[in-house]
Amino acid sequence: AQSVTQLGSHVSVSEGALVLLRCNYSSSVPPYLFWYVQYPNQGLQLLLKYTSAATLVKGINGFEAEFKKSETSFHLTKPSAHMSDAAEYFCAVSDRRGYSTLTFGKGTMLLVSP
Amino acid sequence: DVKVTQSSRYLVKRTGEKVFLECVQDMDHENMFWYRQDPGLGLRLIYFSYDVKMKEKGDIPEGYSVSREKKERFSLILESASTNQTSMYLCASSLPTTGGLNTEAFFGQGTRLTVV
Numbered sequence: 001a002q003s004v005t006q007l008g009s010h011v012s013v014s015e016g017a018l019v020l021l022r023c024n025y026s027s028s029v030p031p032y033l034f035w036y037v038q039y040p041n042q043g044l045q046l047l048l049k050y051t052s053a054a055t056l057v058k059g060i061n062g063f064e065a066e067f068k069k070s071e072t073s074f075h076l077t078k079p080s081a082h083m084s085d086a087a088e089y090f091c092a093v094s095d096r097r098g099y100s101t102l103t104f105g106k107g108t109m110l111l112v113s114p
Numbered sequence: 115d116v117k118v119t120q121s122s123r124y125l126v127k128r129t130g131e132k133v134f135l136e137c138v139q140d141m142d143h144e145n146m147f148w149y150r151q152d153p154g155l156g157l158r159l160i161y162f163s164y165d166v167k168m169k170e171k172g173d174i175p176e177g178y179s180v181s182r183e184k185k186e187r188f189s190l191i192l193e194s195a196s197t198n199q200t201s202m203y204l205c206a207s208s209l210p211t212t213g214g215l216n217t218e219a220f221f222g223q224g225t226r227l228t229v230v
Contacts, residue, residue, distance in 0.1 A: 009154065034218075099162060100147075101172070102219060
């Protein structure tokens with residue numbers, strides 16, 4: 001079965017510092033991978049998605065992620081954190097059922113300090 | 115823009131009540147989903163539907179049922195609410211997969227349900 005592991009339930013960075021949120025997946029079929037962001041009291045918004053076209057995926061708000069098959073990873077990065085990036089981030093993998101159902105990681109809360 | 119609208123942002127219900135959570139999408143999407151979100155557990159799939167009147171169980175269907183009578187509307191039903199169903203519920207919709215390509219899921223803003 002597909003699964004997703006997000007390392008670190010909380011990550012703290014200073015404004016202007018590099019953001020790195022880690023995601024490792026397990027999938028018996030070529031995966032489709034997604035990063036979603038959730039701001040307080042909001043639904044989820046898609047940041048970016050990997051669908052096998054290119055291993056380096058650029059998303060919204062300056063985020064990007066690199067698919068590394070050998071490491072089964074899809075880490076999310078941003079060169080310089082903004083205060084507005086403070087939110088919870090979820091990595092997800094498409095699962096075997098198809099129909100665009102997703103298996104989510106447990107989430108990582110990004111805290112940004114001035 | 116795709117819009118997924120959940121009828122309530124906050125609900126408080128009593129144990130044993132039958133509870134209906136409503137979700138409407140305006141983009142003619144075939145697929146609709148109900149997820150439950152709990153701190154430290156992420157999102158877990160309760161049920162999904164890939165067509166009108168069609169439904170499939172997700173990972174945690176116990177205590178829930180769903181209804182999809184019209185393409186744009188997908189309802190989650192708690193047959194007899196219990197305190198362990200206190201949670202955030204998120205509805206989502208998407209186009210069908212095409213050639214095996216998963217499509218993006220669009221989420222509503224969530225309904226925070228408290229069962230007392």
